[in-house]
Amino acid sequence: MRILVVEDDVNLNRQLSDALKEAGYVVDQAFDGEEGHYLGETEPYDAVILDIGLPVMDGITVVEKWRAEGKGMPVLMLTARDRWSDKVAGIDAGADDYVAKPFHTEEVLARVRALIRRAAGHSSSEIVCGPVRLDTKASKASVDGVALKLTSHEFRLLSYLMHHMGQVVSRTELVEHMYDQDFDRDSNTIEVFVGRLRKKLGVDLIETVRGLGYRMQAPTDAH
Amino acid sequence: MRILVVEDDVNLNRQLSDALKEAGYVVDQAFDGEEGHYLGETEPYDAVILDIGLPVMDGITVVEKWRAEGKGMPVLMLTARDRWSDKVAGIDAGADDYVAKPFHTEEVLARVRALIRRAAGHSSSEIVCGPVRLDTKASKASVDGVALKLTSHEFRLLSYLMHHMGQVVSRTELVEHMYDQDFDRDSNTIEVFVGRLRKKLGVDLIETVRGLGYRMQAPTDAH
DNA sequence: GCGGTGCATGCGCATTCTGGTGGTCGAAGA
DNA sequence: TCTTCGACCACCAGAATGCGCATGCACCGC
Numbered sequence: 001m002r003i004l005v006v007e008d009d010v011n012l013n014r015q016l017s018d019a020l021k022e023a024g025y026v027v028d029q030a031f032d033g034e035e036g037h038y039l040g041e042t043e044p045y046d047a048v049i050l051d052i053g054l055p056v057m058d059g060i061t062v063v064e065k066w067r068a069e070g071k072g073m074p075v076l077m078l079t080a081r082d083r084w085s086d087k088v089a090g091i092d093a094g095a096d097d098y099v100a101k102p103f104h105t106e107e108v109l110a111r112v113r114a115l116i117r118r119a120a121g122h123s124s125s126e127i128v129c130g131p132v133r134l135d136t137k138a139s140k141a142s143v144d145g146v147a148l149k150l151t152s153h154e155f156r157l158l159s160y161l162m163h164h165m166g167q168v169v170s171r172t173e174l175v176e177h178m179y180d181q182d183f184d185r186d187s188n189t190i191e192v193f194v195g196r197l198r199k200k201l202g203v204d205l206i207e208t209v210r211g212l213g214y215r216m217q218a219p220t221d222a223h
Numbered sequence: 224m225r226i227l228v229v230e231d232d233v234n235l236n237r238q239l240s241d242a243l244k245e246a247g248y249v250v251d252q253a254f255d256g257e258e259g260h261y262l263g264e265t266e267p268y269d270a271v272i273l274d275i276g277l278p279v280m281d282g283i284t285v286v287e288k289w290r291a292e293g294k295g296m297p298v299l300m301l302t303a304r305d306r307w308s309d310k311v312a313g314i315d316a317g318a319d320d321y322v323a324k325p326f327h328t329e330e331v332l333a334r335v336r337a338l339i340r341r342a343a344g345h346s347s348s349e350i351v352c353g354p355v356r357l358d359t360k361a362s363k364a365s366v367d368g369v370a371l372k373l374t375s376h377e378f379r380l381l382s383y384l385m386h387h388m389g390q391v392v393s394r395t396e397l398v399e400h401m402y403d404q405d406f407d408r409d410s411n412t413i414e415v416f417v418g419r420l421r422k423k424l425g426v427d428l429i430e431t432v433r434g435l436g437y438r439m440q441a442p443t444d445a446h
Numbered sequence: 447g448c449g450g451t452g453c454a455t456g457c458g459c460a461t462t463c464t465g466g467t468g469g470t471c472g473a474a475g476a
Numbered sequence: 477t478c479t480t481c482g483a484c485c486a487c488c489a490g491a492a493t494g495c496g497c498a499t500g501c502a503c504c505g506c
Contacts (some may be wrong), residue, residue, distance in 0.1 A: 016265040067347040074341075088333040092360050094347040096337060097320060110311040118297075118319060118341065139435055140492055151461060152434035188485085189463060210484065212473065374450055412452055414496060433460065433495065 001028040001116060002044070004038030006062070007051040007078065016049060018110070019105045033057025040066055040073070047115050049096070049108065051078045060086075060093045067094035074115035078107070091095055127162045131203055134162050135190045148200055153178065156192050161216040162208065170213035224269040224339055225249040226384060227402045231300065239272060242300030242328045243335070247375055247382075248410070249364050249403050254401035256280025256349055263289055263296070269401050270338050272331065274301045275309055281303055281412075283316045290317035297338035299331070321380070332388045336360060343386035348387045353441040366424055374400065377420050380413075384429065384439040 003025045007217075008012040010031070017027045030036035030041065031056040038064070040048055052059035063075055076100035077090045087098050096118075097111055112173055127134045131144045141148045150158065160191050161169060172192050194214060198206055207215045226248045229235040240250045253259035256277040259405065263271055263285070270399055275282035286298055300313045300321035310321050320334055326374070343361060348360045352366045364381055366372045373381065379401050384392060394413045398406055401413075417437060421429055430438045 043418055064347075071346075072346040088327075091333045091337045092348045096341055096346075104307055105309075107311055110314045114319060138389045138438070139280045139432060140389075152432070153462075155435075181239055187464065190465080190483065192487080198486095208485075410453060411496085414449070415452080415498090418497065431496070 001046045002028070003112065004028045004030065004036065004039055004043070004045045004048045006030045006033070006040075006054065006059070008032060008054055009051075015105065017073065018065065019109060023109055025112075028151060029054075036064045037065055041069060045073050046119070047112050048073060048075045049078065050075055052090055052098075053080070059095075061088065062093045066114060072102055076111055076115060077104070078201055081220060096208070100183065107137050127165075129162055129165055129216060132158075132162070132205060134159060143201055143203065150197075152201065153193055154197050154200065157190075158201075161214065165216050165218075168209045168212050168215045171178055174220050224379065224386075225251070225264070225267070225403070226264055226335065227251050227253065227259065227268045227271045229253045229256070229263075229271065229277065229282070231255060232274075235276075238328065241330060247329040247378060247413065248335075249401060250380070251403055254278075256282065256285050257386045259287055260285045263294060264292060267396070268296050269337050269342070269400060271296055272335070273298055273319075275313060276303070283313055286313065286317045288430055297342050298333060299334055299338060300328070327389055335358075339386065345386070350388070350438060352388055354426055355381075355385070355424060355428060366426065369424055373420075373423065377414055377423065380416050380420055381424075384437065388439050388441075391432050391435045391438045396436070409410065 001024075003020055005013055005017050005020070007016065008031050013029055013031065017029055020027045022078065026063075028039060028045070030039050034056045035053065036048075037057060039045075049057045050062060054062070061079060063077075064074070065071075074096045075094065077087070077095040079086050079090065079098050079100055087100075090098055097129060098117055099108055099111060117154065127136070133142045133145075135141070136159060139155060141150055141155065157174065159185075160174060160177050174190050194206060204217055205218070208216060209215055224247075226243050226244070228236055228240050228250060229252075230239065230398055236252055236254065240252055243250045251268070253262050257279045259271075259277070259380050260280060261275065262268075273282045273285060275332065278283070282300060286300075289298070290295075292446060298321045299319065300310070300318040302309050302313065302321050302323055304431075308400060313321055315351045319338055322331055322334060340348060340350070340359060348358065350357045350359065356368075358364070359382065364378065380397065383397060383400050396415075397413050415431060417431075421427065428439055428441070432438055
C-alpha cells in the first residue's frame with residue numbers, strides 16, 4: 001500500500017509519515033499543493049492524506065482537480081478544528097474523510113485503514129472465458145468487447161455455466177438453478193436455450209457432453 | 224436513498240431525521256441498539272447513522288454484528304467529542320466514519336452524502352451520465368445543462384439509478400430504497416415513475432431489462 | 447383547485463414454451 | 477472394420493404466457 005502525505009508543516013509531515021511507515025505503508029511526501037497535486041496525478045496511491053491549508057494551491061482545489069481528472073483514490077483531509085464549514089466543503093469537493101487538527105496519530109492510522117478497506121470493496125465482479133466476458137453486477141455479457149443482447153433466461157444460463165467453468169453441468173442441475181420448484185422435466189427448454197445462447201455467442205465454447213450435460217471451457221483446450 | 228438513524232436521544236434523533244427527509248432521503252428511526260440492529264439486519268439501507276452510546280446494545284457491538292453477518296452498508300458513528308479512543312474502536316469495528324457530538328447537522332449531511340456516493344463508487348458529488356448531470360449536494364438534475372423540474376420521487380428514482388449506473392436495478396430494489404417499510408409491492412408504481420422520468424429526461428438512457436429491472440447507462444457504450 | 451402520487455385497466459409484443467422432425471453420436475453385432 | 481439401431485440432441489416455427497408501458501382516474505395535502 002502506497003500513501004501520499006501532503007502537509008506543509010515539516011514536523012507534522014514527518015510525524016505522520018513515520019507512523020505510516022511504521023505501520024507498513026510506503027509513503028511519499030509533498031509540502032505544497034502543487035507538488036501534492038502533481039504526485040497524485042502521476043503516481044498510483046492507495047490513499048492520500050491532504051492538509052486543507054497549503055501553500056501555492058489549497059487542499060480543496062487539489063481534490064477538485066483530481067476528481068475532475070478522474071482520480072478516485074481515497075483522500076483524508078486534515079482541517080483546523082473550528083473550521084467546520086471547510087470540512088463540509090472538502091467533503092463535497094470529493095474528499096472521503098477528514099481529521100481535525102490537532103489529532104492523535106493513532107486516529108489517522110485507523111481512518112487510513114478504513115479508507116483503504118472501503119476502497120478495496122469496489123472490485124468489479126467479472127468472469128472471463130476466452131472472448132466471453134460476464135459482468136454479474138451489471139447483468140451484462142460481451143464477446144470480443146461487443147455487448148450481447150441476452151434475455152434473462154439466456155443470461156441466467158450463461159451465468160451458471162460460467163460460474164462452473166470446466167465442469168460438466170447436467171440438464172437437471174440447470175433446470176433446478178434456473179427455475180423454482182415444479183418445472184416440467186419432460187421438456188427440452190434447456191436444449192433450446194443452449195441453442196439460442198450458442199447462436200448469440202458465435203464462438204463455440206459450450207461443449208455438449210453426451211448423456212451428461214454441457215461444459216463451458218476456454219478454447220485454448222488441452223483437454 | 225434510504226437511511227436508518229439509531230439514536231436514543233429523541234430530540235437529536237428527530238432533528239437528524241427531519242434534516243435527512245428535508246434533503247430527500249427516506250428515513251427510518253430506531254431508539255436503542257437492539258431495535259437498530261434488527262432493522263439494519265432486515266431492511267436494505269443505503270447508510271446508517273449510529274450513536275455509539277445506546278441502551279440495550281452499544282453502537283460498536285451493533286456494527287460488529289452487522290459486519291459479522293455480512294452487512295456492508297456504510298455506517299456513520301456519532302461519538303462524544305473527547306472519547307477519541309471510542310472513535311478508533313468504532314472504525315476498527317467496521318464503521319466507515321464518525322462525527323463528534325455536538326455536531327452541525329450540515330456536517331452530518333455532507334458526510335452521509337460522501338458515504339453514499341463513495342459506496343456507489345463515485346468520488347465527486349456530481350454524477351454524470353451522458354447529457355444527464357446529477358448534483359447530489361444541491362439535489363438538482365439537468366439535461367444538456369438545462370435544469371430539470373423533478374418531483375421528489377422522480378428525483379429519488381433518478382438518484383438511485385445514477386448511483387448504480389451500469390447495474391441492473393430490480394423493481395423491488397427500487398421500492399425498498401425509495402419507500403420506508405410497508406409499501407404495497409404488488410403495484411406498478413415504479414413502472415409509472417420510470418415512465419414519467421423517461422419523459423422528462425427526453426433522452427433514452429434508462430434501459431429496461433425485461434424480467435430483471437432497469438439499467439441506466441451512457442449511450443456511447445462499446446465495452 | 448392543483449400538483450404530486452398511487453393504482454387499475456387494457457394492449458402490444460418480447461420472451462418463453464412446446465411438439466415435431468431430422469440429425470448426430472456411440473455401442474454392439476456381423 | 478463396417479453397419480445398424482437406438483438414444484440423445486439441435487433446430488424450427490407456431491402458440492401461449494405474462495411483462496412492461498401508456499393512459500386515465502382517485503386520492504391526499506396544500
